[in-house]
Amino acid sequence: MVIKVLEIIAAVIIALVIGIFFLGLFRKIMARIQWRYGPPIIQPLLDIFKLFHQKGFSHGIIFNLGIILSLAASIVLILFIPIGGLSSLETSGGLFVILYIMLFKPLGIALSGGEGANPNISIGISRRLILSLGYEVPLLLILISVMTYYKTISIVEIVNAQSNFQWSLFSPLFLSGLTYLMILPAILEIRPFDIASAPQEISSGPAVEYSGRYLALYHIEHAFSLFISIAIFVDLFLGGGANPFYFLLKMLVVFVLGVFIHAVFPRFRTEQAIRYLWRWPVILAVAGLIIILVIKARYG
Amino acid sequence: MDRKNIKKWLKEHGKMSHKYSLWVIYFCTGCGIIEIPPVITSRWDAERFGVIPVATPRQANLFLITGYVSVKTLKAIIRTYEQMPDPKFTVGFGSCPINGGMYWDSYNTIKHLDKYIPVDGWIAGCMPRPEAIFIAVTHLWTLIDKDMATGYIKYREKYKYYRANQEKVLNGLDWPPLYPINDNEETE
Numbered sequence: 001m002v003i004k005v006l007e008i009i010a011a012v013i014i015a016l017v018i019g020i021f022f023l024g025l026f027r028k029i030m031a032r033i034q035w036r037y038g039p040p041i042i043q044p045l046l047d048i049f050k051l052f053h054q055k056g057f058s059h060g061i062i063f064n065l066g067i068i069l070s071l072a073a074s075i076v077l078i079l080f081i082p083i084g085g086l087s088s089l090e091t092s093g094g095l096f097v098i099l100y101i102m103l104f105k106p107l108g109i110a111l112s113g114g115e116g117a118n119p120n121i122s123i124g125i126s127r128r129l130i131l132s133l134g135y136e137v138p139l140l141l142i143l144i145s146v147m148t149y150y151k152t153i154s155i156v157e158i159v160n161a162q163s164n165f166q167w168s169l170f171s172p173l174f175l176s177g178l179t180y181l182m183i184l185p186a187i188l189e190i191r192p193f194d195i196a197s198a199p200q201e202i203s204s205g206p207a208v209e210y211s212g213r214y215l216a217l218y219h220i221e222h223a224f225s226l227f228i229s230i231a232i233f234v235d236l237f238l239g240g241g242a243n244p245f246y247f248l249l250k251m252l253v254v255f256v257l258g259v260f261i262h263a264v265f266p267r268f269r270t271e272q273a274i275r276y277l278w279r280w281p282v283i284l285a286v287a288g289l290i291i292i293l294v295i296k297a298r299y300g
Numbered sequence: 301m302d303r304k305n306i307k308k309w310l311k312e313h314g315k316m317s318h319k320y321s322l323w324v325i326y327f328c329t330g331c332g333i334i335e336i337p338p339v340i341t342s343r344w345d346a347e348r349f350g351v352i353p354v355a356t357p358r359q360a361n362l363f364l365i366t367g368y369v370s371v372k373t374l375k376a377i378i379r380t381y382e383q384m385p386d387p388k389f390t391v392g393f394g395s396c397p398i399n400g401g402m403y404w405d406s407y408n409t410i411k412h413l414d415k416y417i418p419v420d421g422w423i424a425g426c427m428p429r430p431e432a433i434f435i436a437v438t439h440l441w442t443l444i445d446k447d448m449a450t451g452y453i454k455y456r457e458k459y460k461y462y463r464a465n466q467e468k469v470l471n472g473l474d475w476p477p478l479y480p481i482n483d484n485e486e487t488e
Contacts, residue, residue: 031347036347037345038345043347046317049317050321053313053317054385054386055385056385199354204355209356212385
């Protein structure tokens with residue numbers, strides 16, 4: 001029991017530290033690509049410290065609760081994801097729970113931002129929800145392919161089935177893995193899919209009325225969701241990891257790939273993003289699902 | 301730069317984090333917009349010192365007013381300043397906010413910005429080079445270290461004075477006072 005509680009706390013702390021480290025690395029790599037020196041790698045930590053020391057403006061009780069709902073959903077999600085050998089809530093739920101709770105993040109932000117009564121927030125929220133509608137369709141198809149191939153909904157069993165380097169990225173699930181990589185920028189909300197938080201168009205969207213400690217919670221939530229979406233990819237397609245260190249190394253590779261995509265692409269318009277997300281990833285995901293079904297029908 | 305001084309971080313982490321995480325909102329009224337992009341992009345890279353531009357006054361703690369201030373933009377400047385969370389710092393960039401500069405006899409330009417909002421530091425010149433922003437930032441660090449960058453406290457304490465000046469030049473304001481006006485306050 002005590003070990004279980006310690007495992008849960010350790011998982012959350014690992015996710016927080018790695019998420020904030022990724023935010024710092026993100027800014028550093030972007031700076032190096034743009035031929036700048038860049039901020040120190042702990043700069044996001046300093047920013048979060050500063051935001052907690054600032055006097056924030058609240059816009060009512062729902063404004064405070066919405067961001068906490070979003071943060072809580074991220075923390076719960078971390079417990080369902082095995083981090084290397086560390087899996088806190090392995091027996092329950094599985095991929096369906098992950099799919100459901102992933103929607104709470106934009107919903108919490110929408111609930112909270114709606115209280116702010118700023119037109120930029122309304123535009124940002126509508127774009128954010130449209131974007132999640134865009135990537136949920138291929139994501140569901142990918143998860144169905146994975147569940148059909150391994151005949152289980154438990155993410156821990158999927159990770160165990162991939163031990164000894166039988167990664168599902170190099171199995172018949174190849175197309176599904178490729179599709180997840182294609183929608184990963186949309187899940188991470190980086191360019192070309194940062195339509196919801198476009199600072200030049202709509203003054204950073206849903207975050208426009210956040211200040212002080214509310215903005216700090218928003219940043220922490222962002223760090224968590226960065227961790228979650230990459231961890232799901234590593235667990236489903238890159239075989240998890242024998243220990244947390246190995247797992248985090250795989251995450252780092254996927255994350256740096258995402259930063260490179262962010263650095264070179266301009267931003268989509270909303271309807272361009274939806275057109276892309278509902279065309280190529282969906283076609284590839286359906287093709288991957290058909291391949292899996294044929295293989296299962298033939299070889300059992 | 302004492303960003304890596306762990307002892308100081310443990311002792312006064314609030315002050316230190318305010319120093320090394322200045323989020324700037326630029327108010328480029330007329331000139332000055334040319335000097336800002338080189339500072340935040342590759343040429344002079346202000347992000348090294350934690351200085352980044354933000355899109356909304358709610359998230360900013362450094363207010364940079366570049367170029368001349370006309371009566372019409374003064375209204376927007378006051379609104380922006382009042383929306384920023386405490387503690388907040390203001391820097392006037394260029395000669396015009398200091399004393400009017402080349403607009404010294406203009407009928408429609410504010411001559412002394414510090415009559416309307418408190419200003420923590422000035423950068424003189426017409427226009428100053430982009431490097432001058434770094435000098436201003438390092439001076440601001442010194443001021444924060446010595447507890448001298450207290451413009452936001454001054455604004456709260458002397459609100460009657462500032463509000464009276466604002467109402468005088470703008471012929472009345474159409475929003476309620478930010479702080480309760482203290483009648484016993486001595487006007488300068």
